[in-house]
Amino acid sequence: MSCFKLAFKLLKDNLKIYEHYLMVLVVTVATYYNFVAMRYNETYIQLANRLQSTAIASFTCGFVLLCTVIFFMWHSNGFFFKQRQKEIGLYLLMGISSSKIGMVFAIESFLLGALSIVIGLPLGILFSKLFFMLLGKAVSLNVEFPLTISFKAVLQLIIIFTLIFVFLAFKNYFEVKKSQLINMLNATKKNSTVPKLNYPKGFIGVILIIGGYIIGVNVRQQEFDLLLASMSTLIMVCLGTYLLFGSFLTIILSKLIKNVKFKYKNVRIIWLNNTFFRLKINYKTLAMTAILAASTVTAFSISLSFKQFADDNIIMESPYSFSYISNEAEVKQNVEKVINESKHQLIGVNEISFFVVDTKYLNKKHRIDHKNQAIVTSYSEIEKTLEFLNFKNKEIILDKIRPKENEVTFVLNANTIASPFFVKGEELSMNGRVYTVKEDIKVPFTGNIPTLGRKNIYVISDKEYDELKTSLLEITLNGVSITNPEESEDLISKVAEIVPGGFEKVYPYISQYVWEYYALGIFFFLGLFISVVFILATFSTLYFKILSNALLDRDQYIMLKKIGMSRKEVEKTVYVQVAMEFILPIIVGIIHSIVAMSMVEQIMNVKFTLQISSGIVLFALIITIFYLRLSKNYMKMVYQ
């Protein structure tokens, strides 16, 4: 039989073993095609030309995606190789030359790759229509993304994946070729030694994680340098996680093993000892999984948050169709008249009054207010605005910010997306009076209009505001809401003729900012996309790692069955043991991601509770499915 025929037959016979691997490969190929196709899509290219960050983001994502895929393929390939070592040994015993067996295995793994492309590519093309529809929705654009099969994308995908598969085939070939018969036949027999305990390392690991958490949680309150703080949190937590699984967990388990009262109870003795011994080989994968899980949950939650963040911020920056400054009744009447004569319909006008004052913080070294100037307005004005915009959660916000005497509420200006400064509880002087900052929020008021849009807003009580009226010049901004604001250029020029000061006092529809949020939408989409592949690849890597442990466990369970372990007890042991190696790192990862998200929340001054919860719930759901599948397969491998 020729090598090729033999390889084909082997692949057919072993398809059951490859089931999960092939499934993940097909999904990977399909998603990768979509990803590449998106980058060659003309509408997308136009979009990317306007926003360079999109191109960079998609390039980074593509790179990370490829790395994860290679990582996954490398590990699972190793698993299959281990599983079939005995088979290779038998062929060697039968007198087939190692180079010929190597050839067969190389061809087999290449055929497997080809199969995944043959199935995955058409599937990917089929899904690409759906994908672009989703993308269109995600970036809230009504642009049609046409369905075209991108030959460039197909070509690129085939080249990249063929390269990987050829590389893996070569790896298998050389590994078989240099293999020793005796090692192959005794493949699963391996002597393990007792893991050594390293108390300082374990201790340092926990300290590093806690330290990283403390920095992360206090990033805003302590006003740490943002880049420095996030980098040190990242490094400390990553390093700490490695030490946690490498040393701290070993110490904990050895303590449990020494505790006779805990250990000698039903099947505990088995999984405790197994996990303890495995840790030495497994801890790197466990730590890696914890970190990848943390990034996945964070990426996923942030992606979801971007969407909400963008939606929220569009209204912050552009609350009105257009606005103008004027306090003269006649001007207002004329503007209304012009609107009624135009093709637009007037929905409403929000009239807000405020002062511009000089501010000075008493104990702050950073400058908080642009040019040390800020807007001062009254509680009623904010209330009126939120009512006008029908702003969500307005009752709760209004309840929270109602200032008492000598208190102000700080409202971040519309021009700044997120401020790292923490002003709550600070004292500042305005117009010769000292106020304490009671609350720190972000709500729409003026919108991101020239000059005023950069100024922070201080909300004081109506009584104190009225007192200021005598000494300061009040400014009135009319926020106008009309139908079809996108096509209001003609109308705006007419309004500018009416309003004294012309275009200096009239602020047209702010469309360019909205565009920036479309970019956020793309980030949102890329983030979701990456998360999905991350989850799939990370879990599958661990999946195969744990299943290769099952190969080592087989003899052990045959013996345990003989000394009277029931199926139920074996099941219990397997489920706990798999949980220790699969769920534990993911729980650690989820805790990491909660801290990471709290950092983002602090910096952006928003609450993403819903997004984090949904991210974690979805993640937990996927883990549960993987966990049950994995435990079931593990059980199948050790108990027949």
Added chain:
Amino acid sequence: MLNLKKIIEALNVTKEYGETGGIFRALKEVSLEINEGEFVGIMGPSGSGKTTLLNIMSTIDKATLGKVQIDGKEITTIKEKEIAKFRRDVIGFVFQDFNLLDNMTIRDNIALPLTLNNVNIDIIIKKIDELSKVMGISPQLDKYPYELSGGQKQRAVICRALINNPKVIFADEPTGALDSKLSSEVLDCFKRVNKEFETTIIMVTHDAFAASYCSRIMFLKDGKINGRLDSNGNKKELYKKILNMLTVMGGTGDELL
């Protein structure tokens, strides 16, 4: 020899392998009775069915036809759920390749059957102490299997097999992987267990020296019982008789020795 209680009763046990057309009968209507407190050896050439018989008597394998009773309990019709508990409470196993869990200390290995039964911890610790003294492995209790010699490992396995006071111990070539000095150490242990705890032992072996420790030896050939020898207490005499018997049975000499 009065009032001896039967512990194992095998009646017309037949075992067939393969499907219709190419049936191979490993055991042909074998009947065997073993009394409480006996140390029975099962010998025979390769392929004679001795391990098959042991596996059927010890619930590891199922007979195609026939009945087997252990301690009055019919095991050929026993339910899958009951088997585990039955093995745990009534039977002890000792195999050629030691079968200790590499990831556990000797103490934990021995404790395993008791922890599965949720026995009180103080009792577990006490029993391990007592038994390990009898088996002479007390100093090795907190070591891992890879730190022990073959003989020590096998004695640890015997210790584990004995820990929940089984009625019968099944041993399949227990000295197969040991040299002659370590073999006699292990066999002495078996003898002591048989005497002191009155545990019934059934041992499959192809080694005449090992068989000479038994009180009775059954010979199997081509799936049938072919002969039997009873010990009169003299090991050397029995050893010679065994060799004669094997020659008569016609197995090749070097295989049997």
